[in-house]
Amino acid sequence: MRKHPVTRRDVLRAMSSGVALGSLGWGAVAAAHAADLRKRGKACILLWMQGGPSQFETFSPLVGHKNGGDTKAIATSVAGIQFAEHWPEAAKVADRLAVIRSMTSKEGSHPRASYLMHTGYLPNPTARHPTLGSIVASQLAAQRAGDTCDLPPVVRIGGRGRSDSGAGLLGMQWDPFELRDPTQNPANTTPQVEPPRHLRRLALLERLEGGFAERLPEEAADHKSLYRRATRMIMSDAMRAFDLEEEPEAVRQEYGAGGFASGCLLARRLVESGVSFVEVVSNGWDTHQDNFAKVAELAGEVDRPYAALVRDLDRRGMLDDTLVIWMGEFGRTPQVNPNAGRDHFPRSFNAVVAGGGVRGGQVIGKTDAAGVEVADRPVTVPDLFATFCRSMAIDPTVENMAPAGRPIKLVDGGTAVDELF
Amino acid sequence: MATIRVIPWAFLLLTAVAAAAPAPADRCDDETFLRRVSLDLVGRQPQPAEIEAFLADRSPDKRAATIERLLADPDWARTWARYFRDVILYRRTDDRAAYMSQPLETFLADRLEKDARWNTIARDLITATGSPAEHGETAIIMAQMGETSDIAAEVSRIFLGIQIQCAQCHDHFTDRWKRHQFHEFAAFFPRVAIRREPGMAAERFEVVSYDVDPRARRGRKKPNPQNPRRGDLEHEMPDLQDPSRPGTVMQPTFFLTGQSLPVGTGDLDRRGAIADWITAADNPWFSKAMVNRLWAELVGAGFYRGVDDMGPDRTPQSPELLEELAAGFAASGHDLRGLFRTVLATDAYQRASRSRSSPDREGFASNCPQRLRADQLFTQVLAAVGVAESQIGKGPAAQARRGNNPPAKGGRKVQLTVPRTMFTQVFGYDPSLPREEVVGSIPQALLLMNSQPLSSALDGDRQFTALGRLLREEADDRGVTQQLYLRTLARHPTPEEVATCLDHVRSTGDRAEGFEDIFWALINSAEFVHRN
Numbered sequence: 026m027r028k029h030p031v032t033r034r035d036v037l038r039a040m041s042s043g044v045a046l047g048s049l050g051w052g053a054v055a056a057a058h059a060a061d062l063r064k065r066g067k068a069c070i071l072l073w074m075q076g077g078p079s080q081f082e083t084f085s086p087l088v089g090h091k092n093g094g095d096t097k098a099i100a101t102s103v104a105g106i107q108f109a110e111h112w113p114e115a116a117k118v119a120d121r122l123a124v125i126r127s128m129t130s131k132e133g134s135h136p137r138a139s140y141l142m143h144t145g146y147l148p149n150p151t152a153r154h155p156t157l158g159s160i161v162a163s164q165l166a167a168q169r170a171g172d173t174c175d176l177p178p179v180v181r182i183g184g185r186g187r188s189d190s191g192a193g194l195l196g197m198q199w200d201p202f203e204l205r206d207p208t209q210n211p212a213n214t215t216p217q218v219e220p221p222r223h224l225r226r227l228a229l230l231e232r233l234e235g236g237f238a239e240r241l242p243e244e245a246a247d248h249k250s251l252y253r254r255a256t257r258m259i260m261s262d263a264m265r266a267f268d269l270e271e272e273p274e275a276v277r278q279e280y281g282a283g284g285f286a287s288g289c290l291l292a293r294r295l296v297e298s299g300v301s302f303v304e305v306v307s308n309g310w311d312t313h314q315d316n317f318a319k320v321a322e323l324a325g326e327v328d329r330p331y332a333a334l335v336r337d338l339d340r341r342g343m344l345d346d347t348l349v350i351w352m353g354e355f356g357r358t359p360q361v362n363p364n365a366g367r368d369h370f371p372r373s374f375n376a377v378v379a380g381g382g383v384r385g386g387q388v389i390g391k392t393d394a395a396g397v398e399v400a401d402r403p404v405t406v407p408d409l410f411a412t413f414c415r416s417m418a419i420d421p422t423v424e425n426m427a428p429a430g431r432p433i434k435l436v437d438g439g440t441a442v443d444e445l446f
Numbered sequence: 447m448a449t450i451r452v453i454p455w456a457f458l459l460l461t462a463v464a465a466a467a468p469a470p471a472d473r474c475d476d477e478t479f480l481r482r483v484s485l486d487l488v489g490r491q492p493q494p495a496e497i498e499a500f501l502a503d504r505s506p507d508k509r510a511a512t513i514e515r516l517l518a519d520p521d522w523a524r525t526w527a528r529y530f531r532d533v534i535l536y537r538r539t540d541d542r543a544a545y546m547s548q549p550l551e552t553f554l555a556d557r558l559e560k561d562a563r564w565n566t567i568a569r570d571l572i573t574a575t576g577s578p579a580e581h582g583e584t585a586i587i588m589a590q591m592g593e594t595s596d597i598a599a600e601v602s603r604i605f606l607g608i609q610i611q612c613a614q615c616h617d618h619f620t621d622r623w624k625r626h627q628f629h630e631f632a633a634f635f636p637r638v639a640i641r642r643e644p645g646m647a648a649e650r651f652e653v654v655s656y657d658v659d660p661r662a663r664r665g666r667k668k669p670n671p672q673n674p675r676r677g678d679l680e681h682e683m684p685d686l687q688d689p690s691r692p693g694t695v696m697q698p699t700f701f702l703t704g705q706s707l708p709v710g711t712g713d714l715d716r717r718g719a720i721a722d723w724i725t726a727a728d729n730p731w732f733s734k735a736m737v738n739r740l741w742a743e744l745v746g747a748g749f750y751r752g753v754d755d756m757g758p759d760r761t762p763q764s765p766e767l768l769e770e771l772a773a774g775f776a777a778s779g780h781d782l783r784g785l786f787r788t789v790l791a792t793d794a795y796q797r798a799s800r801s802r803s804s805p806d807r808e809g810f811a812s813n814c815p816q817r818l819r820a821d822q823l824f825t826q827v828l829a830a831v832g833v834a835e836s837q838i839g840k841g842p843a844a845q846a847r848r849g850n851n852p853p854a855k856g857g858r859k860v861q862l863t864v865p866r867t868m869f870t871q872v873f874g875y876d877p878s879l880p881r882e883e884v885v886g887s888i889p890q891a892l893l894l895m896n897s898q899p900l901s902s903a904l905d906g907d908r909q910f911t912a913l914g915r916l917l918r919e920e921a922d923d924r925g926v927t928q929q930l931y932l933r934t935l936a937r938h939p940t941p942e943e944v945a946t947c948l949d950h951v952r953s954t955g956d957r958a959e960g961f962e963d964i965f966w967a968l969i970n971s972a973e974f975v976h977r978n
Contacts, residue, residue, distance in 0.1 A: 134591075136540045148539035150590060150600050151611055153876075177888060197875075197887045213892035217901035222963070225954075230967040232946050237973040243801035244815050248886065248972035255891035313645065368644075430620075430755075431612060 066169045067346045067417045068296040069161050069381065071304040072289070072331060073184075074323075074353035076135070076311030079367050080375040080396070081357070082109045082320035084124045087396045092359040094317055103386040111324030114332035120386040121335050121344065122379045123445050127390020127399040130355065130406050133369040135311070138354035143190035145410035145436050152427035153193030156201065157413065158302035160435055163192075163199050164419040165301045174299030175261035177202035182288040183306040194427050201304065207287040210267055214259045227256060266298040267291065279333045286330035293337055296347055310353055314364040335379050348381025348416045359396040373399045376409060381416035383445045407439025415441040468805065471798040471812035476501055478978065479509060479796060481936040485818065485977040486744055487516040487786065489525035490825045494932035513790050517783050520559055526782070527554035528821045529743075529877055531585075533604060534571075536876035538589035539596060545648035546578055546585045553582025562782040564736055565725035568605050572721040573714065575638075575653050584653040592640040592653070594681055598632040603878075605724050607735030607756035610701060615686070621759040623701060629683035630699035630706070634720040636681040637713035655713030680709055700724075702731060725780070731756070733772035733780065738762075740785060741771070743877070745794050746814025747807065754878050764810065799978040802882060815978040817884055820873035823975060824866050827894075830934045830969060831903040832912030838865060869893075886975070894970050904965045906958030913965055917958060923948055926961055934968040 086109040087093030098107040101119035108116050115122065132138040132147065141147055144154035155163070162178035179192075181201035192199035204211050216223040231249065238245035258264070265271060269290055280286045288305035295303050307327050312319045331351065338344040356374025357367030373392045379385055390402035404412075414421040414436060421436035474482070480500050484492045492500070500508065516522060531551045535543065557567050574583040586604070590596035599611035610631055613623040642651045656679070682693030698716055699706035700723050707719055725732055734749075738756060742748030749762035762768050771788065778784040789795055800812040807814060818826065828835055872893050875884045894900070906913040912933065920926050927947040931939040939947065951960030968974060 134540070136542060140539075149611075150537035150539055150596050150603070151609065196883060197885055200887060202889065213889070213896040216896055217898060222959075226963045226966050226970075229946075229950055229963055230970055233943060233964075233967050234971055234973070236940055236943065237971065241799060241801050241815055241972075241976075241978060243803055244976055244978075245972045248975070251886045251888070251891050252895075252970070255888045255895065258888060259892070259896070 066301075067165055067348075067381070068300070068343075069157070069302050069348045069350065069413070069417060070289075070292045070296060070334070071157065071302070072327070072334075072349070072351045073304055073306045074310045074327070074351070075139070075184075075306055075308045076353060077138070077355045077357060077369060077374075078310045078323075078353045079312060079316055079320050079357040080126070080373070081359070081367075082111060082317065083324070083375065084108050084112070084115075084122075084351075084377055085126045085375045085392070085396070086110075087359070087394075090394055090396065092361070092396050094361055096317065106386070106388055109320075109324075111321050112328045114328045118332045118335045118379075118385075121339060122377050122385050123383050123387050123389065125376045125378070125389045125404050125409070125442070126373075126392060127402050127404050128352075128356070128374045128376050128406075128409065129399050129403045130371040130374075133355060133371045135354060135369075138369075138371060140190065141406055142352060142354050144193070145407055145439075146433075152431065152433055153191065154433065155193045155195040155199065155425070156190035157410070158190075158201055158304055159192035159195050159199035161413075161417060161419065162301040163195050164423070164435070165417065168418070174301075175258050175263045176266065176295065176298055176300050177258070178300060179302045179304075180204060180292075180295055180300055181304040181306065182207050182291060183284055183308070184304065194425055194433065204267075204291075207284065207291040207305075208269060210264075214264065214267075216259070220260075227252065263298045266294040266300075269294070276337065279337070281329040281333065283326050283330075285326045286333075289330035289334040293334060293341075293343075296338075296343065297341070312357065313362070313366040313368055316357065316361070316366045338380060344380040345382065346380075348383065348413065349379045350376065350413070351378075352376035373397065376404075378412070378416070378445065383416060387444070389442055389444060402442075402444075404442055405439060407437050408442060409439070410436040411439040411441040412445060415446065468808060468811045470793070471800060471806075473793070473796050474798040474813065477937040478798065480512065482813070482977055483509075483512060483516060483790065484936075485822050485826075486790075487513070487525065488519050488521035489528070489819075489822045490521065490829055491936040493829070494929065497932055497936060509796070510791065513787060517786060522783075523555045523558035523562070524551075525821070526558055527551045529819065530554050532819070532874070532877050534585050534589055534600075536874075536878070537600060537603075539593070540589070540591040542648040542651075543585070543589040543591065546582065546588050549579055549582035550585040551582070553585075558782065563780050564782055565727075565732070565780040568725050568732070569721040572601055572605075572724065573717045575655060575714075577649070577652050579649045581653070587638055587653050588640065588648070588651070592638060594636045594638075595628075595632050597635045597638065598628070601635075601720075601724070602631065603754045605735060606702070606731045607738060607750070607752075607754050608731060609755050609757075621757050626683060626696070627699075627701040629681060629694075629696045631701055631720075633681040633696040633698040634700075634707075634716045636678055638717065657712045702729065727776045727780075730769075730772055730776075733776040734768060736780070736782075737768060737771045737775055737785065740789060741768075743816070744786075744789050745792075745810055746799070746802070746812075746816060746881075747810070752878075752880060813978075815976040816881065817875075817886070818873075818975055818977055819875070819877065820870035821866070822977070823873055824869045826974070827869075827900070827969065830912075830974075831900070832915075832933075833903060835866070890975075891970075894975075900969075901966075904962050904969070906962045906965075913958075913961060917961060923951055923957070927964065930961065930965055930968060934965070935971070935973050 081087050081093055082096050086096055086098035086107055088098050097110040099110050099113060099116055101108055101116035103119045106119055108119065130138065130141060132141050137148055143156045146154040158179040158181070166178060179199060179201040182204045184203060191201065202211065234245055269287060272290060277290065280290045285305065285307050292303040292305050307323065309319070309323055335344065335349060338347050338349070355369055355371040358370045362368055373396065390404060391400050392398060393400045411421050419435065421434065423435045424432040427433050477497060480492050480497060484490060500512065528551055531547060531554060534550065535547060538544065570583040571586050574581055574587060576584060578584050578588050586600050587597055590600060595611065595614060602608050602610040610623055610628050612618050613625050613628040617624045637656050639654055639656045640651050641654045680695045683696050684693040685691045695709060697706055697709050698711065700720060703723060705723050707716055723729065734756060738748045738750055739753045742753045749764060749768040750756040750760055774788065775785050794810040795813060797812045799815050800806050802814055806812065872889050903911060904913060905911050906917050908914045916926055916929055920929065924944060927939055927944050931937060947964050950964060951957060954960035954963065
């Protein structure tokens, strides 16, 4: 009877119409943030190709060598730069993309390489290195002092909750907020009762905590602060960012259909609302078998929203402050295996960056004709992370303390790729 | 059953507490004690009937008797199996090792229940071989995917409380350990490896000893390009100036005692020897590491600040007490039940709690609230709403599929479809972290506030929920309030709390709705998510 589902719009309506019980501050907490207009700072969107995307069938086509397989290259909006045929939309925005074709690492195991490419470090049991999103969010928070966002600072869309990329030693407040399905509201953000009753419950909770707060003031205060932040978030107008249906049809069409497309559109909306870092995951790039057909299919899901995201950010004047990264944990073997697949290959692979002060329309580095060895301008993982830091004006030498009092730098050495800026 | 000999507590604690130390907190009240000891030992809060019986019990040794009863409960083994499972698996470097969760819990629970000797458990974990599905004791090796240096680091951290791997690349900054000492220790583990093929599921891996010269095997199996070192028979300390040059072959040597083995010793002999030396009764660090860890977990602060960062160059708080406990633990044959019994009997454990960063906690002058571990909290939520874990997902739909009798007319079985693993993903934390670093997260608050399954389990209108039953059977609102407090916080409400609740129900104008709010508030309270 009274258990009808409550939408977020109901909550917001109740808040703004003053139904809230304000006596203990809960109404005030929500109302004060109802209109959350904030100025945007720097941000980062990581498009993560889980499994290790083939460099040859993406942005490093190998023309005129048998290792290239049957994959054709197409022209892009930049004379002299070619992409693989599956990326016609990205080709149109190539003037805003910078392709690094000389990435190199030694790590060819999925979990370890995924950790490496998310944190800049190889895993070890002593320290949980923070993932790029947590680094960026915590550092940008310092830059944005006082300018807080009601939404979680790091959001990961479409991931599978892997433990290889959390906030680690930065602490749980910087953990990515996981969203499996970008078309659904995030889990547990809708109160199960009508808004006035939800606020009544929160007020009751604070009244009943009085005795505990007298005995254990610190634990009670932390808890109260957490519940206030959580309530502020779910009652914030900024939660509308999760509602993709607010977006004009034309924009939705530009991004295209599918989970990854929704993720990219949501990423833009979140960054627009003040979220510092959004990771959008595309799964299935581990193409040991049937590489060519599979990559064509995956590219069909990623190409259009990727290009739309870059164009959309640019149109809104957000691209200069938003670094967009396309990468996976490693590349694929130049030699095609007997199953028409490509295996893991960290020795030379690619990554693409755009926005965030990066000069687009260029290629960094190259491999030899067989696509095996980096032939020019090797870029290591720490170099890449130093580049990310440069883009976002983050000092890569900042140290965090690991347990046992060991200082760990944001980036382990490495030099930013100057040519990108 | 071994028991650690009685320790002159009063004296030790007096000497431990400096003149300027704060006045010790009072002994905690019976309700606080029963909830604390139940969560600590068996991972669940006491049920209302247990609480009433405990309060009514006038015998002077009722606390000791309760400790004995809970130590004999199979849930003691389960609870601490989960704790040590987390100690090992939260440090995994490879997510495939998450597979070990169940086999490791099973191994530990079985061992703790039958013969809770930490030395034999440690030995099995250090010397394990075989398939991970059948041998949960392979977990440390699986968690580090057979990496020599990482296994060495974890063995030292978990069993000795010494972070020897800080000396992996350079001599330790603050402690005495030299770089070569780390690599000599790592030299106990180069021949343990994980046999696996690309794409193979973790349960089909196998932990094996490689004692055959890899050159002799060449031709049968090409070296793994992802890990060219795998198959090397001896551990080499890398040349820091030129890592491409071959390193120095290290002789397996134990940094605490200097005991060593010749290069060329087989894997099982190496690991057997280091297991013997680590777990020896006269190795104080093996005993101290466990005493420090359990004391920190149970009293709220350890003798050393980090549960796994001790060593001869650090100064503990109350060193005499630590020595005494460690010696007792070793003399008992490293009997874990005995150690629990001893720690739980102390004044330090049984005192009231003070806030974590309160200066009044110095010298173990009080106990300290601990955020519940995910498993404790999950069990507690289920008990509060009256759902058995085995009943989750067995609602009417599932029952109908199985052709069981339909539920009574108008009634619906409660479904709480948040399974333990989903819950632990949100609430879990590495139990070796300093507790001031373990903070609540927004997804945690959101789950307790707004989860749909939990919300329907709180429903007061449904016949089969705990609250629905309670409202039917108990006409007195005071009685309902009291029962809700007992179910959730395992204590009676104060008169002020009763007044607040009754006032809330009155002002709501709907009895069921009012008590749903109260039930919800209690489950979302700070008190509920802490053991204090």
